[in-house]
Amino acid sequence: MRSPICAMLGIEFPLLAFSHCRDVVAAVSRAGGMGVFGAVRHTPEELREELAWIDAHAGGRPYGVDLIVPNRIAGKGQAFDGDRLIAALPEEHRSFVAGLLAQRGIDTADLDDRRADRLRFARNLDAAGAEEILDVAFSFPIRLIANALGVPPKTMLERGKAAGVPVAALVGAKEHALAQIAAGVDILVAAGGEAGGHCGEISTMVLVPEVVSVAGDTPVLAAGGIVTGGQMAAAMAMGAAGAWCGSVWLTTAEGEPDPVIKEKMLAASSRDTVRSRSRTGKHSRQLRSTWTDAWEAEGAPEPLPMPLQSLLSEPALGKVATLAQGGHDGARDLATYWVGQGVGLMTQTMSAGAVVQQFKADFVAAAERLNGLLEG
Amino acid sequence: MRSPICAMLGIEFPLLAFSHCRDVVAAVSRAGGMGVFGAVRHTPEELREELAWIDAHAGGRPYGVDLIVPNRIAGKGQAFDGDRLIAALPEEHRSFVAGLLAQRGIDTADLDDRRADRLRFARNLDAAGAEEILDVAFSFPIRLIANALGVPPKTMLERGKAAGVPVAALVGAKEHALAQIAAGVDILVAAGGEAGGHCGEISTMVLVPEVVSVAGDTPVLAAGGIVTGGQMAAAMAMGAAGAWCGSVWLTTAEGEPDPVIKEKMLAASSRDTVRSRSRTGKHSRQLRSTWTDAWEAEGAPEPLPMPLQSLLSEPALGKVATLAQGGHDGARDLATYWVGQGVGLMTQTMSAGAVVQQFKADFVAAAERLNGLLEG
Numbered sequence: 001m002r003s004p005i006c007a008m009l010g011i012e013f014p015l016l017a018f019s020h021c022r023d024v025v026a027a028v029s030r031a032g033g034m035g036v037f038g039a040v041r042h043t044p045e046e047l048r049e050e051l052a053w054i055d056a057h058a059g060g061r062p063y064g065v066d067l068i069v070p071n072r073i074a075g076k077g078q079a080f081d082g083d084r085l086i087a088a089l090p091e092e093h094r095s096f097v098a099g100l101l102a103q104r105g106i107d108t109a110d111l112d113d114r115r116a117d118r119l120r121f122a123r124n125l126d127a128a129g130a131e132e133i134l135d136v137a138f139s140f141p142i143r144l145i146a147n148a149l150g151v152p153p154k155t156m157l158e159r160g161k162a163a164g165v166p167v168a169a170l171v172g173a174k175e176h177a178l179a180q181i182a183a184g185v186d187i188l189v190a191a192g193g194e195a196g197g198h199c200g201e202i203s204t205m206v207l208v209p210e211v212v213s214v215a216g217d218t219p220v221l222a223a224g225g226i227v228t229g230g231q232m233a234a235a236m237a238m239g240a241a242g243a244w245c246g247s248v249w250l251t252t253a254e255g256e257p258d259p260v261i262k263e264k265m266l267a268a269s270s271r272d273t274v275r276s277r278s279r280t281g282k283h284s285r286q287l288r289s290t291w292t293d294a295w296e297a298e299g300a301p302e303p304l305p306m307p308l309q310s311l312l313s314e315p316a317l318g319k320v321a322t323l324a325q326g327g328h329d330g331a332r333d334l335a336t337y338w339v340g341q342g343v344g345l346m347t348q349t350m351s352a353g354a355v356v357q358q359f360k361a362d363f364v365a366a367a368e369r370l371n372g373l374l375e376g
Numbered sequence: 377m378r379s380p381i382c383a384m385l386g387i388e389f390p391l392l393a394f395s396h397c398r399d400v401v402a403a404v405s406r407a408g409g410m411g412v413f414g415a416v417r418h419t420p421e422e423l424r425e426e427l428a429w430i431d432a433h434a435g436g437r438p439y440g441v442d443l444i445v446p447n448r449i450a451g452k453g454q455a456f457d458g459d460r461l462i463a464a465l466p467e468e469h470r471s472f473v474a475g476l477l478a479q480r481g482i483d484t485a486d487l488d489d490r491r492a493d494r495l496r497f498a499r500n501l502d503a504a505g506a507e508e509i510l511d512v513a514f515s516f517p518i519r520l521i522a523n524a525l526g527v528p529p530k531t532m533l534e535r536g537k538a539a540g541v542p543v544a545a546l547v548g549a550k551e552h553a554l555a556q557i558a559a560g561v562d563i564l565v566a567a568g569g570e571a572g573g574h575c576g577e578i579s580t581m582v583l584v585p586e587v588v589s590v591a592g593d594t595p596v597l598a599a600g601g602i603v604t605g606g607q608m609a610a611a612m613a614m615g616a617a618g619a620w621c622g623s624v625w626l627t628t629a630e631g632e633p634d635p636v637i638k639e640k641m642l643a644a645s646s647r648d649t650v651r652s653r654s655r656t657g658k659h660s661r662q663l664r665s666t667w668t669d670a671w672e673a674e675g676a677p678e679p680l681p682m683p684l685q686s687l688l689s690e691p692a693l694g695k696v697a698t699l700a701q702g703g704h705d706g707a708r709d710l711a712t713y714w715v716g717q718g719v720g721l722m723t724q725t726m727s728a729g730a731v732v733q734q735f736k737a738d739f740v741a742a743a744e745r746l747n748g749l750l751e752g
Contacts, residue, residue, distance in 0.1 A: 001749050001750075003749060173645075173646070173647055174645065174646070174720065175645070175647075192579060192581065193579065194578075194579040194581060194582055201647065202570075202646045202647060202717055202720075203568060203569065203570040203579040203580060203581065203600070203601055203717055204579060204581040205568065205570060205579065205580040205581050205600065205601040205602065205607060205610065205611075206570055206601040206646050206716075206717040206718055206720060206721065207646070209604060209606060209607060209721060210646055210720050210721060213721070224579070224581065225579055225581040225582040226581065228585060230585060230613060230614045230615065231581060231585060231614060233613045233614075233746055234581065234610035234611065234613045234614045235581075235610065236745070236746060236749065237606060237609045237610045237613050237742040237743070237745060237746050238606045238607060238609075238610045238742065239606065239745070269549075269550065269551070270549070270550070270578045270582050270583070270586055271549060271577065271578060340582075341578055341579055341582040342582055344550065344578075344582060344586050345582065345585060345586060345589070364750060366613040366614065366746075367613070367746040367747055367749070367750050368750075369612070369613060369615070370609055370612060370613050370742075370743040370746055370747070371743055371746070371747050373377050373379060373612065373743070374377075374740060374743050374744075
C-alpha cells in the first residue's frame with residue numbers, strides 16, 4: 001500500500017502491533033506490518049537483550065519501541081526510593097489483596113518479597129529510569145518510538161528528532177490530540193475506550209474522526225477494539241492512516257499470556273472485559289475475573305495512584321498466574337490480563353504472521369464491499 | 377445504491393433516521409433515506425395525527441415507526457393503574473428530585489400534577505397500551521416497525537408478517553442478536569455503547585462485526601456514534617447493511633430539542649455525555665448536566681426500575697426545560713437530553729435533508745479513500 005504513513009515508517013501495510021512479546025514484534029515486521037515492543041516491564045539490560053533479538057529476527061524490516069512515561073506520577077521528580085514506595089502502601093490495601101488470595105487458598109507469605117522484586121518496574125517510571133531505557137532504545141535502529149500515556153517527555157521528542165525516528169503518542173480524546181500536536185509528536189494513536197490496557201471513554205468510532213478532524217498533516221493510527229482487517233478498513237474509511245493493535249496478538253501462537261489466560265480469552269465474549277483502576281491505578285481495560293470483580297465490589301478500597309497500585313496488583317497476580325498454570329482453581333478464577341472488547345472476535349489461535357495476512361485479505365474484502373455498493 | 381436492505385425497505389440510501397420529530401422523519405424519507413418515527417411519547421390519538429402528517433409530507437416515500445416495549449417492566453401483565461405507579465415512588469426519591477430543583481430556585485409545587493400528566497407514557501408501556509399503538513401504526517402504510525428494547529412482543533411480529541412490514545429490533549450484544557433472530561425479527565439494529573438513549577457497553581466498532589458474524593441473512597444496521605457518512609461507510613465496510621442514526625437529527629433545523637439543548641449539543645465534546653440509569657431506569661446515554669451529575673454523585677438514591685424512574689425524571693425535566701427556555705440559569709444547567717458520543721462531531725445546524733445529502737457525499741468520499749489505498 002502506498003501511503004504517507006507507509007513511507008514514513010518504511011513498511012508495506014500500516015498495521016502496527018504493540019506487544020510485550022519479541023516473537024510477535026519480529027513476526028509482524030517480517031510480514032509487512034510493524035512490530036512495536038512494549039518495553040515498560042524491562043530493565044535497561046533486559047531491553048537491550050530483547051531488542052537485539054528482535055533486530056536479528058525482523059528480517060531487516062522496521063520495528064519500534066513503546067514506553068510508558070505518564071505525566072503525573074507518584075514521586076516524579078524525586079530521587080527513586082523503593083522502600084518509600086513500599087511503605088506508602090496502606091495497610092487496608094495490603095490486607096485486602098492478601099485476603100482476596102487467602103480466601104481462595106493461596107499462600108500470601110511471599111507477597112512482600114515479590115513487591116521488592118517488582119520495584120524495577122516502578123524504577124522505569126521515574127525520570128532517570130526512563131532516560132536509561134531511552135539510551136538503550138536509541139542504540140538500536142528503531143523506526144518508531146511511542147509513549148503510551150500522556151505527552152512524551154521533552155527528551156524523547158528531542159532524541160527522536162535528532163535520530164530521525166518518528167515519535168508516536170496515544171490519545172483518548174480530541175483535547176489530548178491537540179496537546180500532543182502542540183508538543184510536536186509525529187504520529188497520533190487514537191485509542192478508543194474499547195481498547196485493552198489504558199484507555200479513555202470515547203469509542204473508536206467517534207474518536208477516530210474527531211482526532212482526524214484536528215490532526216491536520218499528522219497521521220492518525222486507530223486503536224481500540226480492532227482485531228480484523230475489516231475493522232482496520234473501517235477506521236481508514238474514517239481517515240485513519242492505519243491501525244494500532246494490541247489485543248489480537250495475545251491469542252496468537254507466539255503471544256505472551258499463559259495458556260490459562262489464552263484459553264479464557266478465546267472463550268470470552270466482548271462483554272467479558274472491564275475498565276478498571278484496579279491494576280495500575282489508571283483506568284485500563286482487562287479480562288473480567290474474580291480479581292476485578294472484587295475491586296469493583298462495594299466496600300473495596302479505592303485503587304492507589306500509579307505506580308503504587310501496580311505494587312499491589314502485579315506481585316499478587318504474578319503469583320496467581322503461576323498457580324493457575326499449575327491447575328489451582330481459585331487462582332484460575334482470579335487470573336486476568338489486559339485485553340480490549342475485541343476479545344469477543346478472537347476465537348482461534350494462529351501465528352502472528354498469519355494474523356497479518358488475514359488482516360490484508362479482510363481489508364481488501366472490506367474495501368471491495370464498499371466499492372461494490374457504489375457501483376451497484 | 378442497490379442493496380438487499382434498500383430493496384427490502386424501498387429506499388435509495390440505507391440511512392435510517394430515528395426521530396421523535398415528524399419533520400425530520402418526512403425530510404429524511406424525502407431525501408432518499410428512511411425516517412422512523414419514535415412513537416413512545418404519544419397517545420394513540422396523537423400518533424394517528426403525527427403519522428397522518430408524515431404520510432402527507434413524505435412525498436410517497438417509505439417511513440417507519442419505532443416503539444418501546446421492554447421485556448421486563450414494572451406492572452407488566454397487570455391491569456394499568458396509574459395511582460398505584462405514583463404511590464410506588466419512594467419518598468426518598470421524590471424529595472431528592474424536589475431538592476435538586478429547589479436548590480436551584482425552581483418551584484416544585486406542581487411536580488405531582490405533572491406526574492399524573494406523565495402517566496400516559498407509562499400507559500403505552502403496558503401490554504394493552506402497546507396494542508392500541510400497534511393498531512394505529514398498522515393503519516398507515518408503514519414500511520418498517522421497530523422495537524427499541526428487547527425482543528418485540530409476539531403480536532408485533534405477527535402483525536408485521538401479516539402486513540408485509542419488516543420488524544426491526546435494537547440489540548446491544550451478540551447474545552441479544554441471537555435471541556432476536558430466534559424470535560423472527562427481519563432486521564437487527566446493532567447499537568453500540570456510544571449511542572444516545574438506551575445502550576449497552578459494547579462499542580459499535582466491536583458490536584457490528586460481532587452481530588454481523590451471527591446474523592446470517594438478516595441485515596444489520598449499525599447504530600451508536602454515527603453522525604457522518606464516513607462513519608456509515610466504516611460500519612458498512614464491516615458488513616453492516618446501513619446505518620440507524622438518532623443523535624445527528626437533534627441539532628438539525630427541524631430537530632425537536634429546545635434551543636437551549638441544541639446550543640449545549642453544538643458546544644459539547646464527545647466527553648460531555650454520560651450513560652446513566654437516572655432518566656428511565658435503564659442505562660441510557662445523555663448530555664451530562666447538573667441533573668445527571670447529581671444522580672451519579674455519592675449518596676444519590678439508586679434509580680428506580682422502568683417506568684417509575686421516568687415518572688420522577690420527566691415531570692421534573694419538563695419543568696426544567698420550560699424554565700431554561702425562559703432564561704433561568706439553574707434550569708439551564710440542569711437541562712439535558714439523550715444524545716450519543718457523536719455529539720462531539722455535531723458542530724453546525726443544517727436541515728435534515730441536507731444532512732442526508734452530506735452523508736451521501738461523505739460516504740462516497742470514504743469509499744473512494746479506501747479504494748485509492750488499494751490502487752496505490
